[in-house]
Amino acid sequence: MKASRGVRLTPVPLAAAARGAVALALPLLVGVWTGSVVPAVLAGIGALWGVGQDGSDPYRLRARRLGRMGLAAALGLLAGELALRSGHPAAVPGCLVAAALLAGSVSLRGRSASVSGMHLLLGVTIGTGIPVPGPWWQPPLALLAGVVLVIALSATPWLWRRHSIERDAVLAVYRAASEALSAAGSPGAEAARRRLTAALDHAHQVMGRHLTRRTRPGTRLNALRGAFDIALRLGEVTSALVWEARPLPRHVRDVPPLMAARLLPDGATAPAARRTAAPDTAPAAVPAVPGSADSPALRALAALAAESHRARPAESAARLPAYPWHDRAAQVRYTVLLAVCVLVAQLCAQFLHGPRGYWLPMTVAFVYKPDFAPVLRRALHRCVGTVVGVAAIGAVTELTTDTYVLIGAVAAFGAVMAVGVRHHYALATTALTAVVFVLVDMLGDHRALYSARILDTALAAGIVLVAHFALWPDSARGRAGAQTEAALAAARRYRDLAADAAPGQRHALRRAAYHRLAEARRAVAHAQEEPGRPGRSLPAWEDAITAAERLCDAVSARNLGGRGPASPGPESCGPKTSGPRSSRGPGSCGTTPPSRRPGPGAERREPGAPASRCTAGCAVTG
Structure with a gap:
């Protein structure tokens, strides 16, 4: 994490890192102890993908997203496995193309649909590329069990921290409002107001499902709704004060944390607010700023501060609007391009590696996600992460091939991946690459494929970039x-x-x-x-x-x-x-x-x- 050039530090998600380590190591340990290594490895793959989609959103939303992703991946694995077992030469390419068409058709419809579509395609690539012994129904259930393990680890804190995520999100709005008021009249005012908007967006998304439900007076959720409604109004007042472009004194800047101390008293509010106000008091007025006695925004802030001690849930925006995705023509183009890229990758894999050529189409599925990040940046990070991951796991296997040591390495890489998915795609790719090598080795594939996987990743990234920028550069x-x-x-x-x-x-x-x-x-x-195209600017x-x-x-x-x-x-x-x-x-x-x-003589x-x-x-x- 960088602190230079104004980049705001983000805390390392230690809880998520611990979940990633446990979720990846536990199935492998159980498999080694019981002798059921193949189902354990498939459960590890499911846990690996689950860790990649774990988040810090509310527990129910998190469980729902992971559940949909797990079901899509299990169905994809089943389809790919059946195509591979059929033995027909066109079954595997046909299944991959069909999965790519289905995944592409849903991927630009929203974030949750995009995640499910990608993992449907990933499930098919694993099912068609890795022969798994045993009954046909066992691999999908094993993979789904790994996802369920991640859901259990991720959602268990709900039992004792039921609304803590919502509370932290609402509290962040008050902190961001205080920062925006502190920046009023300075060159950083607009940037601070944008951070307030981001905090309000996050709190609105987190609180969304609670805004349409009836809550009993006196409950924690009812208090949170009241605090959120005050936060919405505080955002309006703060925007107006930022627009007035005059510096504000400290006692005005401290109003939001004082309100938070009153509305959300059972958490870590700002130290200054805890020292200044007791939980059962609230600021009744905001002292005037010299030269701004006629400011309606300051009067509104004073009224809002006085009202905060009796906040009640009011009428508020129930849902944030869904932002527009590509139109139908763009969805069709992306769907066709994704299917073509997957087919070309599969043909290259069969020519280069014969069976078990899953790496090329799998990399295409990961890289070609224009709704997640710029395609060029995602491809470059994928290549860098693969090189570093291969070097890391190669160094571990040079030192030892002990099974328990390798499982320990998987746990460590699982923690790194949980951090990487929140901070940097290359870091997440590094961990994923290393984990996949260990999992495939435990399935019995002991081939030395380090250089081959680096070349496969570069080839898959090249396929995506050529197709994307040649046929859909805009x-x-x-x-x-x-x-x-x-x-x-x-x-x-x-x-x-x-x-x-x-x-x-x-x-x-x-x-x-x-x-x-x-x-x-x-x-x-x-x-x-x-x-973009040469000579064409935005x-x-x-x-x-x-x-x-x-x-x-x-x-x-x-x-x-x-x-x-x-x-x-x-x-x-x-x-x-x-x-x-x-x-x-x-x-x-x-x-x-x-x-x-303008002065009094100007037209108004x-x-x-x-x-x-x-x-x-x-x-x-x-």
Whole structure:
């Protein structure tokens, strides 16, 4: 983890690392002790894939995702095994192509579907590439047992930490709000506000299923819902204060942690808040900031702080909007390309290795995931991780071939993989490569394949990159354009909100706008990492997103009772942008915060006046 250049440190997930070590080592130990090594290895493969999809989201969502992934992988393994046992020369390639078509058709429909589709294809590659003795039903059940073990290890803390994940997510919003208030009036204000948006997005996703359920008064979940509703309103107030662009004193910056100490008293709130306020008290007012006595945002913060001691669940946005994926034509293109890449990889594997040529199509299934990360970066990390993993497991086997030592190495690599899936894909690939070598060796394949697997990985990555950038070079660009278009439309809906709209509707539109703008920013960053066609640059999507974020901040200030932003001058509107799905995009429409507004003689519009539009199509409302 790096701390330089403003990169925020992320704690090492020790609990997940421990789960990864136990989940991978336990089936192998049981298999060695009982003599059932083959089912144990298959259970280890299931645990390996389960560790790769373990996460820190709420326990029920985690168990549901792992369960769907396990079922898809087991069905894929069964289909591949039956195709291999049939003995027909076209059965294995046909099964792989059919699985690739099915996996590709669902992979761009959402994150959960993408994970299930990928593991369906992975199950088929293992089933068609590794002959397994015994009855046909045993391998799928063994693999599913490994996934169930990961589910049990991952979800067991629910028994004594039932809502701790939700509580931590809501608490993070208050901390992010305090950081944003601290950065107000500084060059880092917008970045801090974006971190607040990310914290709100995460808390909203974590709390999503609880927002539509009835809760009994006085319960922990009811208190969490009340704290989340206050957090939604705090986000609006904080955005307005950031838009005002004036530094705030410490007693204003400390309001969010004081509120958190009152609303979430049984956890690790900020030390300053614990020293300043007792759990049964709440700040009744926010002292005025010199020169800003008329600030509606400060008055709203004071009212919200006074209300926090009697927070009750209110009407809030029940679900975050699903961000747009590729259209049907793009889904069909990805499906066909994935199937072609898998077929070419399988033919190359049969030519190079004959049977047991699973590594090439398996690597294609892992690498060709344009919805997970830029394809070029993913391919490079896969190659680097494979080289390092081969070197690591090669060093271990040079020292010893003792079974228990190798199982210990699998446990260590399982812990590394659990960390890698949260921090760096190359690190996760390093651990996965080493574990697979041990598992295959325990199945009886003692061939020295170190150099062959490195070449196979490079060949599979080359197949994916050639197919992707030759036949679909604008995939990331198209998704970024769709995401940006949807985000700007959400910002316009928030801008056009009626003044007498219900608070629940206002917060829902505000959250949808900021959430989609954050997703669009990530999609644009994704597109910027992908090489495009020579001489073709990306439109100014990032400038448009920044302008829309500032517009939403200004609308938040307007909704709290203040004046809207001054009408932008010509210099505040950037050039028009164009995307693959829209011939007109918004310009970089700026807004003028109170501290930089024109003087009394400048023209101002009343709140009910019509919107002033930039020449590029981005409206700024008063």
